[in-house]
Amino acid sequence: MPSEFRSLCVESLSKSFSGVNVVRDVSFRIEAGQAVGLIGENGAGKTTLMNCLTGMYRPDKGIIRINDDRAEIRRSRDAFAFGIGMVHQHFMLVPTLSVLENIALGLERSTVFRPVRTLRDEFLQLSRRFGLDVDPDVAAGELAPGEQQRVEIVRILMRGARLLILDEPTSVLSPSETDSFFGSLRRLISEGCAVLLVSHKLDEILTFCSRVLVLRHGRLDGDFSTDGMDMRTITEKMIGDEETVQGSRIVSESGPVILEVRDLTARNDRGIPAIQGITFEVCRGEIFGIAGISGNGQRELAAVLAGVREAERGMIRFDGEDITRVGPRERLERGIACIPEDRLHEGSIGGMSVGENAVLRSFYRAPFARSGWIRKTAVRSFARSLTERFAVVTPSIDTPVRWLSGGNIQKLIAGRELSGSPRMVIASHPTYGLDVRAAEAVRSMLLHCRDEGGGVVLLSEDLDELLEISSRIAVIFRGRLMGIMNHPDIDRQTIGLWMTGVTSSVGPPRPTAHT
């Protein structure tokens, strides 16, 4: 591997958008062979900083030096020439093209005719060397997220990247995939690459990185060695000296059954069975967690529970009544709120204002509408109180939601759904991609709902979150529940095994009826 990359040095980098300083006077240095973490709350400027390094944005001020020589990075091609490459959180592969064709795209040295031929050997060699094996002839769209990520990494290596910027790379990986992923990164580092790891998963930063950069409000708030740091200290560094994460908050007593799901079966958009014979019960005043690696039917289960996807078989009973054929609007009226997985396409409407999104599910009824006419004053005062109560940061309630950060959109959705004191909440990945503070805000909203006697179904990939607040946890794998565990006998290892489809040696998983 050519070793032209020795160091990246950023000096007083600043970038502002329409007068708002997003990145302010940031300086740091990364040497070849280092793994450095970058953490910060949502909106702290991480993305902008990375975009400056990869040539997507031009910094207003500041100098970037590669190997101590000044580097002018004007576009992404320049970044690669200087050895900087980035893997985005959302992969940028063309789904219908094969892996090798995706690699050839954008590679300057690929030939005009049969571009793939010359690349095969190099691809196979690189991927094998770093443990990033993928079938080079499969269409990228058919690959699992973990495999797509490997392709992305090999692709930027082949384009000349030696400093790898990785944005939330493990959010799509299962625990075992995560281990092998970090193994590959370690091999890359041992061969002279450098890694800048952007992550909300602080434990990964602690174990993998030797240093961590903390961004807060666009400023570099710290450049620490991770030696001797633990989760508590790193969390404190990230959220500042304000509140720390609370401990376990499970209550064991719960009320009568409110939601009963029997033998639920449904197909996904492509007509393939996505959930098969799911059975569980949720009680008043409990949080029922559903763990699992994404893509195992959580999305469809949540949609069927919310009433936006039809159940092929089975029954949903809410408060003693069969609601299997009841639509989403009536379910909401009966007291079932839901926080959908995709906050940008299901939970909110980017082109509509904060105020309109605040009443997105209740605009048609009093007090927001009377005989077909929207009562703007009622909508506005509700939206204003909602944004205040749930600390949604927005320039005004007339701002299109599209301009808000992910965390604020999620707080708006959660606030809207939970403000009507629902009796049941279906929450899918409610804290995904949120910073510590926003995640905590959403979580405490769920806890509040539980304490008021509501039942909560929490579908999440974040095991720590599930363990922290769920009194029972089920694990979903390939559309089936592998088993359900009750607090305090929840065993992390068994959950991990169930998530990968392995039934534990303790015994076969059996659906546990709640007593």
Next chain:
Amino acid sequence: MSRFRISITRRSEPGRWFAAGTVCAAIGFGFVLAGCLFALGGVNPLTAIARIIMGSFGSLYGLKETLTKSIPLILCSSGLILAFRARFWNIGAEGQLLAGAVGATFIALRSDGIPGSLVIPAMFVAGAVCGAFWAWIPGILRFRLGVNEVISTLMLNYIIAEFVQYLVYGPWKGSQQFGFPYTDNFHADAVLTTFPGSRIHLVTLGIALICAALVWMVMHHTTFGFSVRAAGESSGAARYAGIHAGRVTVAAVAIGGAMAGLAGVGEVAGIHHHLSYPWSISSGYGYTAIIAAWLARLNPLTAILSSIFLSGILVGGDTIQTAMNLPAATVNVFNGAILFSLIGSEFFMSYRIRIQPKVVP
């Protein structure tokens, strides 16, 4: 190496005055462009442009003609805005207008049994129903069978145009029209009153203005408008909100079609007083209205202004064709130059362009 660097960045929603300024600048640029083309054709560009302005906005006659032609444009563009807000790409206002004309003609030709004062209202109702039906077809095709509405609405334009020809050459061919493919002239009860000394059919003009205002009200102040916008912006979120995106969209499109149908009633009852060739009933109003709608950034009140402006362009083009003895294509070239620069100006509204001196390293 040049010493300046041009940077292009996305800007947020343009302000009202900035947008208006950009549009005016674009129109000015369009005139310059058209002027160059006139000069190439050996015509004094200043004379030509002066004639256009005189012919459309600068003279009483021109103004009256401009207003006349703006009526169908206002109706069609208001209706299209309803559909476009629901993200339904209706290219079929032209066909819906013709359907309305057919419906009105049907009533007009059989007006004997109807009390005189009810003929006109009946014609408007029939025209609206026919226009709505013609728009409902592609709506239902899209949501039941997944048929792309751009293609179906466009094709339906041709079908209705052929149908109109069939009617005027066949069963509805008038006995007193000396063999021309027209229906018989409408009875006086079926003819709209015009503003004295002009062809402005006032009733339709009033309906058009009311429709534009209604579309604005519906969009911003009713639950139906909320549902239409929600369904258009995000079908996924609309589903969670309990909105039947299909039903709401088809309703919006059909209402929009009804407005185009009203325009068709105005053309046959106010201008021609009979049904004739499709291209003489509507000189592409349904298509021009698409531009009017977008030029107004899908705001129906602004669409009144953009419709009047585009109507002026049409009228001005006709004027130079006759007054300066230019080929018919000149009109199209002129219209094209204006529209080209208007559409190009969209870029400047969405992006900020800065020219900065290069930093010397």
